[in-house]
Amino acid sequence: MKCQQCEKPATFHITELTGPEPQEHHLCETCAKTYLSQNDAGAPPPPTLAAVLAKQLKIGQAADELAKLDQRKCPVCGITFFEFRSQGRLGCSHDYVFFEKELTPLLLNIHGETRHTGKRPAHAVQGTDAKTELIRLRREMKEAVEKENYELAAKLRNQIRDLEK
Amino acid sequence: MKFDEFAERCGEWLRGSGPQSDIVISSRIRLARNLAEFPFIRRCNEQDRKGIEQTFRAAIQSVTDWKELINVDVAGLPSIDRQFLVERQLISRELADASGARCVFIDANETYSLMINEEDHLRMQVMHSGLDLESAWEQANKIDTELDKRVAFAFHEKLGYLTACPTNVGTGLRVSVMLHLPALVITQQIEKVFRSLQKMGLAVRGLYGEGSQAMGDFYQISNQVTLGKSEEELVKQVGEVIPVIIDYERQARAFLVKESRKDLHDRVSRAYGILCTAQQISSEETLHLLSSVRMGINLGLIQDLEIPTINKLFIHTQPAHLQKLRGLELETQDRNVERALYLQTHLRKRPGEDPAEHN
Ligand SMILES: [Zn+2]
Ligand SMILES: [Zn+2]
Numbered sequence: 001m002k003c004q005q006c007e008k009p010a011t012f013h014i015t016e017l018t019g020p021e022p023q024e025h026h027l028c029e030t031c032a033k034t035y036l037s038q039n040d041a042g043a044p045p046p047p048t049l050a051a052v053l054a055k056q057l058k059i060g061q062a063a064d065e066l067a068k069l070d071q072r073k074c075p076v077c078g079i080t081f082f083e084f085r086s087q088g089r090l091g092c093s094h095d096y097v098f099f100e101k102e103l104t105p106l107l108l109n110i111h112g113e114t115r116h117t118g119k120r121p122a123h124a125v126q127g128t129d130a131k132t133e134l135i136r137l138r139r140e141m142k143e144a145v146e147k148e149n150y151e152l153a154a155k156l157r158n159q160i161r162d163l164e165k
Numbered sequence: 166m167k168f169d170e171f172a173e174r175c176g177e178w179l180r181g182s183g184p185q186s187d188i189v190i191s192s193r194i195r196l197a198r199n200l201a202e203f204p205f206i207r208r209c210n211e212q213d214r215k216g217i218e219q220t221f222r223a224a225i226q227s228v229t230d231w232k233e234l235i236n237v238d239v240a241g242l243p244s245i246d247r248q249f250l251v252e253r254q255l256i257s258r259e260l261a262d263a264s265g266a267r268c269v270f271i272d273a274n275e276t277y278s279l280m281i282n283e284e285d286h287l288r289m290q291v292m293h294s295g296l297d298l299e300s301a302w303e304q305a306n307k308i309d310t311e312l313d314k315r316v317a318f319a320f321h322e323k324l325g326y327l328t329a330c331p332t333n334v335g336t337g338l339r340v341s342v343m344l345h346l347p348a349l350v351i352t353q354q355i356e357k358v359f360r361s362l363q364k365m366g367l368a369v370r371g372l373y374g375e376g377s378q379a380m381g382d383f384y385q386i387s388n389q390v391t392l393g394k395s396e397e398e399l400v401k402q403v404g405e406v407i408p409v410i411i412d413y414e415r416q417a418r419a420f421l422v423k424e425s426r427k428d429l430h431d432r433v434s435r436a437y438g439i440l441c442t443a444q445q446i447s448s449e450e451t452l453h454l455l456s457s458v459r460m461g462i463n464l465g466l467i468q469d470l471e472i473p474t475i476n477k478l479f480i481h482t483q484p485a486h487l488q489k490l491r492g493l494e495l496e497t498q499d500r501n502v503e504r505a506l507y508l509q510t511h512l513r514k515r516p517g518e519d520p521a522e523h524n
Contacts, residue, residue, distance in 0.1 A: 012353060032353075077208045078208070093321070118336040
């Protein structure tokens with residue numbers, strides 16, 4: 001079989017799938033390369049979390065504003081916004097509330113939506129705040145022990161016990 | 166140890182008998198969940214990790230139907246055994262490579278595994294043979310519901326299930342189908358298929374997930390979005406596109422058979438010949454050649470060989486499996502010799518023949 005574009009033998013057989021019917025092209029290597037590279041410049045790859053964040057911050061934040069934002073620290077787990085944006089992972093479930101303003105456009109960019117419509121836990125989720133409080137108390141107790149503030153540590157331990165009941 | 170018995174067997178998802186199994190290898194459902202009372206993994210200390218393990222262990226052991234689950238302490242496992250579980254797709258590479266307390270619960274049929282302390286506190290995975298997304302989702306949904314009765318998952322009224330990475334928030338659901346697409350690769354249409362899938366909001370990856378090259382013409386297609394659509398909608402979104410790709414692959418195969426049957430037959434026969442006679446062979450070349458042979462069987466160009474045999478060889482010729490089966494740790498060079506021997510023994514075997522004759 002001869003190449004559709006020139007006289008050389010066709011070694012590449014490409015079936016185009018973008019239309020309603022598959023369309024066959026028979027091309028030599030040179031013509032196939034040209035053909036494929038023309039079509040290669042199609043859709044951009046899907047966004048990665050890091051790319052989306054970088055783009056968003058560049059557009060939205062001036063340098064000193066960003067520096068201030070980076071210092072913001074979740075009161076529950078202690079993660080800073082800087083840590084989140086450099087690691088791409090959040091520190092606790094409260095971060096979704098604490099960094100809501102920054103996360104909303106990010107979620108929109110990734111999912112095109114900000115509202116969950118799927119499955120829900122069967123039993124009431126009212127306990128979540130108390131559970132999140134446990135994360136904060138455990139972290140503060142650990143810090144109190146490190147600072148050898150045993151009085152505070154004991155007080156926090158009692159609070160943890162009450163919540164765990 | 167029960168765990169060693171895995172090496173001899175083949176996971177349910179590889180039995181090669183599900184719907185469309187000439188092209189669809191497996192259907193996988195993954196759900197990500199976190200406990201409300203612990204920080205996400207990145208902010209966990211060793212005490213937190215142990216607490217998470219204990220919480221899940223107690224919950225899992227209290228479900229009567231799950232008494233047979235095998236619990237493997239991944240943290241205490243030699244690296245070859247961790248690699249083995251990765252090759253079998255029972256744990257992720259992330260769980261294998263992490264540090265600190267972590268474990269996995271696996272059911273005896275290898276249809277599901279519950280990974281504790283992966284990127285999220287819990288990653289549950291259900292894997293079925295062939296195109297079988299609905300029943301895989303049904304099974305995952307049941308497992309999730311049983312656990313939900315026993316633990317408090319981090320959940321937000323508006324955002325749904327909360328996950329360590331915002332890319333998983335909402336349903337925490339990743340629906341994936343693994344496809345064998347050799348004809349689309351040969352006819353160079355695969356890139357084009359990928360681009361149209363990406364436009365539809367679906368992600369495409371090679372056999373061993375992120376960052377790795379697709380090997381042996383195996384590709385995994387999954388949903389990109391996890392928030393704003395219900396679980397059923399996400400299952401449907403992936404499920405609807407798969408028959409279209411199957412159709413393209415079949416058309417490409419028919420085209421190859423029609424236009425270049427000789428070339429195709431030659432390619433398949435050569436691949437088979439090398440696998441049967443090589444004296445040393447790398448796992449990469451093996452994957453590549455097995456892929457051609459697999460397509461050859463499906464097109465009737467090779468007789469006397471069955472797809473389950475090939476599926477099993479894909480798994481059993483990988484480094485950790487090969488060493489487990491041999492019961493020895495082997496250097497790369499020795500593995501290549503061992504792999505060639507293993508392939509010879511299993512491929513030259515004909516029904517009614519004793520494989521020992523060929524040794
Ligand atoms: Zn040409
Ligand atoms: Zn936090």
